[in-house]
Amino acid sequence: MLLGPALIVSAILFTIGVVGVLLRRNAIVIFMCVELMLNAVNLTFVAFSQRLGLDGQVFVFFVMTVAAAEAAVGLAIIIALYRHRDTVNLANINLLRG
């Protein structure tokens, strides 16, 4: 019943996450935008699980655990980066720029 609207909301939230990644230069805010994109995908899984069975909700669990692990490792990388360069602004972190 709510499958169509849920997919629209999910698409809008995912797009907002993509725009945030493209718009910001702060590494932590970019990371939060990635989390927002993962949340939008979770909404799609939950919406389809209403129609296609409970496996979708199981997948949301796996997405959440991967997101938690990713947040822990990513934030550790950001802390290590801040120790080396004294900034989290991605415009100043251009070691791999060709």
Added chain:
Amino acid sequence: MTVRVFLFYTFSVIAIVSALLCITRKSPVASALWLVCAMFHLASLYVLLDAYFIAAVQVLVYAGAIMVLFLFVIMLLNLGRLGPGDMKGPGGKVIAIVAGLVMLGELMVLRRVALPVGLGLPDGVIAAHQAREGAVHAVAQPLFTSYLLPFEITSVMLLAAVVGAVVLAKRRI
């Protein structure tokens, strides 16, 4: 329009506005708090979509644990107030918004693909199943039977993430 549909649209609008505020606020702390707001309203959308246990886990794990981790790192690195250059310039903004609109159009086209007839369950089957078996049991049953191996692999992945985070955040790499 039933109460459920009305609530769904209300919470959707709040979640989308919170997400927009999250990506436009200058201060990372304000961004994080607006993201918490968006995640709470996503949890309420899960409730309206009959995923009660997922909604609880969303509040506990995402809005609780992960966002506290983010705020902790913001506090640890003292990033509460940012200098200039956090947002991209006008050119970057135009590129970001155009790319976003193109992406939204693509997703809307993808959304038009219909589910095959006969594959989808009728309305209310999942809700009735959860009411009969309990919200937790209904999700735990597939998780611990058909998805047992991925579940165990996930535990190994979490161990690797914990070790990796400790090693990366050590003072001398």
